[in-house]
Amino acid sequence: MKWGEGFVDLDKTVHDRKSFDCGNGELNDFIATKAAKHMKAGVSLTRVLPAADPMPGAGYPICAYFSVAASTILRKTLPPRMAKKLPQYPVPVFLVAQLAVNSDCQGAGLGKVTLIKALKYLVEVNRYMRAVAVIVDPVDEEAQRFYEKYGFEVLCQNRGRDRMFLPMDTVVRLFA
Numbered sequence: 555m556k557w558g559e560g561f562v563d564l565d566k567t568v569h570d571r572k573s574f575d576c577g578n579g580e581l582n583d584f585i586a587t588k589a590a591k592h593m594k595a596g597v598s599l600t601r602v603l604p605a606a607d608p609m610p611g612a613g614y615p616i617c618a619y620f621s622v623a624a625s626t627i628l629r630k631t632l633p634p635r636m637a638k639k640l641p642q643y644p645v646p647v648f649l650v651a652q653l654a655v656n657s658d659c660q661g662a663g664l665g666k667v668t669l670i671k672a673l674k675y676l677v678e679v680n681r682y683m684r685a686v687a688v689i690v691d692p693v694d695e696e697a698q699r700f701y702e703k704y705g706f707e708v709l710c711q712n713r714g715r716d717r718m719f720l721p722m723d724t725v726v727r728l729f730a
Contacts, residue, residue, distance in 0.1 A: 557617035564600040570613040576654040598623035620672040621652040
C-alpha cells in the first residue's frame with residue numbers, strides 16, 4: 555500500500571478505521587473504536603497517515619497512526635538527575651498512547667517515521683504547553699525494543715508493563 559503525503563488528524567468520515575490491521579488486536583481496536591471517541595471527548599489526539607488512494611466506497615485506508623495525550627507522573631518516579639530540579643507535586647509529561655503501522659506497510663521504516671512525526675508534533679505542542687518528558691507504555695517486548703532503539707529508557711512499572719521515557723530536553727534537541 556502506498557501512503558499519502560503526511561500525517562493528518564483522524565477524521566472518521568474520511569479514514570477507513572475498520573480495515574486497519576497492524577497484527578495487534580489492542581492497537582487495531584483502538585483505531586477502529588476508540589480513537590475518534592477519545593478525540594471528541596478531549597482525551598487524546600490521533601494523527602493518521604492515510605494511503606495515497608482511497609478504497610472504493612470505503613475512504614482512505616490508514617497506513618500508520620499515533621495517538622498522544624497530556625499526562626502527569628510523580629516526581630519521585632523520574633531518575634534523580636531529573637527529579638532534583640522539579641517541584642514536589644506531579645509533573646507534566648506527554649504520553650504517546652498508541653503508535654502502530656498497518657501490516658501492509660511494515661518493513662519499510664514507517665514505524666521510525668511515525669515515531670519521529672509524533673515526537674516532532676510534541677515538540678511543537680511543548681512550545682505552548684510544557685512537559686518534562688515523553689512517556690510510552692509499550693504493548694509488548696517487541697515494541698519495547700523498538701523504543702529502546704530510539705533512546706527511551708525504562709522508568710517504572712505501569713499496569714504490568716514497563717513504562718518508558720525520553721526527557722523532553724532530549725526530544726527538543728533532536729529537532730533543533
